[in-house]
Amino acid sequence: xxxxxxxxxxxxxxxxxxxxxxxxxxxxxLYFYWYRQILGQKVEFLVSFYNNEISEKSExxxxxxxxxxxxxxxxxxxIRSTKLEDSAMYFCASSGHYDNQPQHFGDGTRLSIL
Amino acid sequence: xxxxxxxxxxxxxxxxxxxxxxxxxxxxxxxxxxxxxxDPGKGLTSLLLIQSSQREQTSGRLNASLDKSSGxxxxxxAASQPGDSATYLCAAKRREYGNKxxxxxxxxxxxxx
Numbered sequence: 357x358x359x360x361x362x363x364x365x366x367x368x369x370x371x372x373x374x375x376x377x378x379x380x381x382x383x384x385x386l387y388f389y390w391y392r393q394i395l396g397q398k399v400e401f402l403v404s405f406y407n408n409e410i411s412e413k414s415e416x417x418x419x420x421x422x423x424x425x426x427x428x429x430x431x432x433x434x435i436r437s438t439k440l441e442d443s444a445m446y447f448c449a450s451s452g453h454y455d456n457q458p459q460h461f462g463d464g465t466r467l468s469i470l
Numbered sequence: 471x472x473x474x475x476x477x478x479x480x481x482x483x484x485x486x487x488x489x490x491x492x493x494x495x496x497x498x499x500x501x502x503x504x505x506x507x508x509d510p511g512k513g514l515t516s517l518l519l520i521q522s523s524q525r526e527q528t529s530g531r532l533n534a535s536l537d538k539s540s541g542x543x544x545x546x547x548a549a550s551q552p553g554d555s556a557t558y559l560c561a562a563k564r565r566e567y568g569n570k571x572x573x574x575x576x577x578x579x580x581x582x583x
Contacts, residue, residue: 360513387569399514399559401570412570447513455569456521458504463513 358382360462368468377433379448388431389449443469472497476574491545491577493560501565508557550581
């Protein structure tokens with residue numbers, strides 16, 4: 357069964373450094389998302405991406421965050437200058453042609469900011 | 471603003487028992503509701519998706535129902551097994567352009583053998 361893949365599984369970075377989290381969505385999907393889950397808290401929406409542009413973003417997704425689909429397969433989340441509070445599990449998700457289809461999630465990248 | 475609540479926060483049952491997990495949402499204008507399973511340190515596995523026009527969906531031993539008017543969904547697990555032990559999350563989506571999901575905090579299920 358097709359799946360969403362994320363790399364790396366764990367990223368450790370010094371505060372202030374830039375990180376790029378990578379995702380390969382399911383190949384025929386058109387909607388892409390990033391969510392995060394701080395330890396012990398709910399999964400929170402960050403951003404959705406459709407037709408090569410951001411369709412919605414949360415208040416968490418400020419100027420230090422950006423997303424990109426650099427080619428036909430990858431979808432990336434960049435955090436420009438990381439803060440301690442960015443430590444979380446980051447999940448990529450994708451869904452199919454229509455907005456009434458389920459979102460499928462990857463296994464996540466655990467980001468630890470030191 | 472949509473708020474999603476799940477009760478109970480944790481549940482421990484003996485193997486073979488039928489059980490019900492509850493999810494409530496404050497905004498009844500949902501487009502659909504999705505149930506997930508999360509194993510420790512892992513991603514979210516989609517279990518069932520119920521559209522707003524549907525009352526229930528079934529997959530194997532799982533049955534999810536939706537009552538928009540009361541703002542509730544339930545996940546019924548029949549004949550529970552130790553392998554069902556995980557955190558179960560529900561997430562609601564409004565019909566809006568971004569398609570974001572709003573998640574509950576989850577129910578931690580432990581099925582004892």
